[in-house]
Amino acid sequence: MATSHRENIHRAAARAALDAPGVAALQPTLADRLALAASHVYRSQAEGTTPYHEAAGIRSELTPDGGWHVEVRCVLHADRRVVDVARQVREDVRTAVTTYLARHGAAVPVTVMVTVTRTV
Template identity: 50%
Template sequence: MTAVRPATLLGIAAEAALAVPGVAGLHPRLSRRLAAAASPTRTDVAHRASPEAGIRAGRAPDRPGWHIEVRCVLAEGRRALDVARNVHDRVGAAVLSHLAALDAVEPVTVEVAVTRIATGQDVA
């Protein structure tokens, strides 16, 4: 059995979430946005958050397994519930598939939060 790295799960979850039709981007948590804003070496490239900034992955605090939190920005004209369910299912399946490939299958809970709806050129 290979060790599971949370950083790898972040990338897998971000890729799966961004592949869902209706997801305009992933939204970083407030703490990440504040840290980026306070950075003295902020440039246009550094200002844009990586997709993984909208994902948290860690051990479930109250039970065995992993807990993945996804914060999505939706495209205009999409039903939030439908997109959130699709993100939930795809992220869960992608993470479980990765864990199975490592022979490290454990329970995975996925929590999806829709933070806003992007309009026009507006993106995460």
């Protein structure tokens, strides 16, 4: 699948996760943090030509059976039950990615793993 499809899967997953009640933010991975730091240096030299990667906290990969596995790392509001929010995020992300794939002719299985990195 083309890189643009992977980016669109990331965006769909990120939107779904951030829209779930109780989610404060997505947790960027180390690679996202390093890329952001590098882009600041690059921008200072090249006048802002490198965009920020929108889907920090989302990782997706094709599975051997042709489906998709999506990992979501999120920060939750402390006043919500973690297990309830994580379940909601998992279902919302699975639905969003499945819908995106179906619109583009790929009705394949989607698994989602949610990791809560902290609460605020």
